[in-house]
Amino acid sequence: MKELSGKVCIVGAGETHSVGVQPDKSALSLNIEAIHNAARDAGINVGEIDGIFTAGQFTPAAIGEALGVCPLVVDGTYVGGCSFMILVAHAVTALHHGLCDVAVVSHGESGRSHVGGPRTRERSLIGQFETPYGFGSAVSYFGMIATRHMHEYGTTLEQWAEVAVSTRAWASLNPKSNHRDPITVADVLASRPVCYPFNRLNVCLVTDAGGAVILTRADRAKHLAKKPVYVLGAGEATEHLMLTQMRNLTTSEATRLSGKKAFNMAGVKPNDFDHIMLYDAFTAGPPIMLESLGFCKPGEGVQYFADGRAAPGGKLPINTNGGGLSYTHTGMYGIFPIVEATRQLRGECGARQVQKINLSLVNGMGGMLSAAGTLVLGNRPKA
Amino acid sequence: MTEPDRPLPEPITPESRPYWEGLKKHRLMLPNCSRCGPFFYPRLYCPKCHRPASGWVQASGRGRLHSFQIAYQSFSSAFKIKPPYVLAMIELDEGPRLMSNLIGIAADPKAIQCDMPVEIVYEHIVGDVVLPLFKPAPAKRSSRGAKANSKAKPKAKVKTAAGRRR
Ligand SMILES: [Zn+2]
Numbered sequence: 225m226k227e228l229s230g231k232v233c234i235v236g237a238g239e240t241h242s243v244g245v246q247p248d249k250s251a252l253s254l255n256i257e258a259i260h261n262a263a264r265d266a267g268i269n270v271g272e273i274d275g276i277f278t279a280g281q282f283t284p285a286a287i288g289e290a291l292g293v294c295p296l297v298v299d300g301t302y303v304g305g306c307s308f309m310i311l312v313a314h315a316v317t318a319l320h321h322g323l324c325d326v327a328v329v330s331h332g333e334s335g336r337s338h339v340g341g342p343r344t345r346e347r348s349l350i351g352q353f354e355t356p357y358g359f360g361s362a363v364s365y366f367g368m369i370a371t372r373h374m375h376e377y378g379t380t381l382e383q384w385a386e387v388a389v390s391t392r393a394w395a396s397l398n399p400k401s402n403h404r405d406p407i408t409v410a411d412v413l414a415s416r417p418v419c420y421p422f423n424r425l426n427v428c429l430v431t432d433a434g435g436a437v438i439l440t441r442a443d444r445a446k447h448l449a450k451k452p453v454y455v456l457g458a459g460e461a462t463e464h465l466m467l468t469q470m471r472n473l474t475t476s477e478a479t480r481l482s483g484k485k486a487f488n489m490a491g492v493k494p495n496d497f498d499h500i501m502l503y504d505a506f507t508a509g510p511p512i513m514l515e516s517l518g519f520c521k522p523g524e525g526v527q528y529f530a531d532g533r534a535a536p537g538g539k540l541p542i543n544t545n546g547g548g549l550s551y552t553h554t555g556m557y558g559i560f561p562i563v564e565a566t567r568q569l570r571g572e573c574g575a576r577q578v579q580k581i582n583l584s585l586v587n588g589m590g591g592m593l594s595a596a597g598t599l600v601l602g603n604r605p606k607a
Numbered sequence: 608m609t610e611p612d613r614p615l616p617e618p619i620t621p622e623s624r625p626y627w628e629g630l631k632k633h634r635l636m637l638p639n640c641s642r643c644g645p646f647f648y649p650r651l652y653c654p655k656c657h658r659p660a661s662g663w664v665q666a667s668g669r670g671r672l673h674s675f676q677i678a679y680q681s682f683s684s685a686f687k688i689k690p691p692y693v694l695a696m697i698e699l700d701e702g703p704r705l706m707s708n709l710i711g712i713a714a715d716p717k718a719i720q721c722d723m724p725v726e727i728v729y730e731h732i733v734g735d736v737v738l739p740l741f742k743p744a745p746a747k748r749s750s751r752g753a754k755a756n757s758k759a760k761p762k763a764k765v766k767t768a769a770g771r772r773r
Contacts, residue, residue: 348620416679468706
């Protein structure tokens with residue numbers, strides 16, 4: 225993969241105009257609106273798109289039809305919310321080898337209002353071995369990981385809460401964020417219990433939104449509307465689907481493998497990063513990702529949030545858009561951290577802009593840390 | 608036939624039929640690999656060595672609470688048991704993990720600990736549908752003793768399990 229490092233750029237990034245509750249738009253419209261906004265951001269005509277990479281309820285054929293293009297490369301890899309990080313990696317390969325010239329990675333989901341049909345997923349294993357016991361939405365699973373982490377490492381409810389507090393501090397600087405009022409650890413602990421060990425404020429939003437990024441080869445990227453953001457490293461891996469099959473509940477093997485691959489491709493180490501985006505469907509996710517990615521020892525990930533390193537003004541800003549916890553979360557959040565990292569690396573983020581930023585890490589999960597996609601992004605062709 | 612208080616397991620696939628048939632007879636059956644031992648969920652090939660599964664073995668019905676959550680709300684309309692209830696990941700003494708509920712204990716994080724010993728309760732849901740639930744078990748005297756007893760155990764447990772849950 226090393227020869228692919230820095231050869232392809234994100235040249236356009238966009239979202240739906242709103243990332244909140246939108247009962248007036250179908251999931252397909254959210255997807256298409258995001259693509260148009262990303263293409264406009266890049267200064268590229270939608271008609272030039274010849275590679276469609278999308279995950280969820282719409283196949284690339286459905287997106288191509290709705291856009292009015294006939295893509296030459298299609299990829300509908302669907303392994304949960306990190307599919308979009310993985311699709312960026314697939315687009316890099318396709319573009320580098322000339323299989324297509326302008327690729328879009330897109331997402332749209334009416335996760336809150338359910339306009340235009342639901343996502344579907346495998347049912348026979350879940351239906352036999354999980355739903356009879358009262359399992360349902362993701363919050364009824366992810367806490368298993370958090371509870372076990374507390375048992376093995378002594379992590380506390382207060383420490384998980386710090387993740388929500390830090391992320392909300394970033395959200396308060398983002399005018400587009402759904403939740404913007406600052407919160408405290410006490411607020412998180414006093415919020416409505418949903419599923420121990422998680423209260424309401426440990427859990428992401430559910431919204432209707434779309435997002436997209438446009439990619440092309442570096443030679444052309446230099447002549448487009450915005451500063452190119454180079455894909456320096458990319459990794460992907462999956463470990464399991466059913467949480468009972470996870471080898472070790474407190475360390476994500478998929479994340480470890482994916483991160484290692486991305487860091488190797490880019491030739492970087494954890495302490496090289498200026499900015500980090502971690503998929504935060506639940507407060508326990510980001511600390512465990514930092515541990516699995518090799519930033520710290522198991523059990524130490526919460527320190528990044530407790531000591532203020534991850535918060536505005538801290539040394540290692542994490543989840544600067546306000547995250548799935550406060551900004552937006554449609555169900556498959558993965559495109560939004562890529563959009564935020566792109567904007568940060570271009571210096572477009574206003575009050576929440578990270579200073580002195582050259583290298584950003586974007587790490588996503590699918591399911592319950594079941595799958596992972598990692599991107600190393602930079603505003604220069606080499607790390 | 609009374610209305611079930613929870614979603615019934617469905618669709619039951621051919622690969623897992625011996626598991627569900629075993630539960631009806633109060634036997635916890637696990638698919639087995641002659642080289643690696645039992646695994647779960649049922650599938651045709653061993654997930655460790657990738658050779659064809661060798662058949663089924665009866666598990667002791669004892670294990671530990673690997674992790675848990677306490678549901679303060681229902682996560683599906685078909686699950687009618689009043690919250691709070693305990694979502695449980697059980698690690699069987701034989702190794703495999705499965706999801707279940709922990710019953711016979713207050714749904715209170717202060718009362719429940721990871722790795723506490725648990726044992727199976729054969730819960731008759733409706734008709735002949737039996738689900739494997741788990742309840743706290745006395746700590747093992749010694750692992751050797753527990754293993755030696757494991758063959759005789761399931762029969763004895765049928766009686767204790769007939770007592771009411773919750
Ligand atoms: Zn085997």
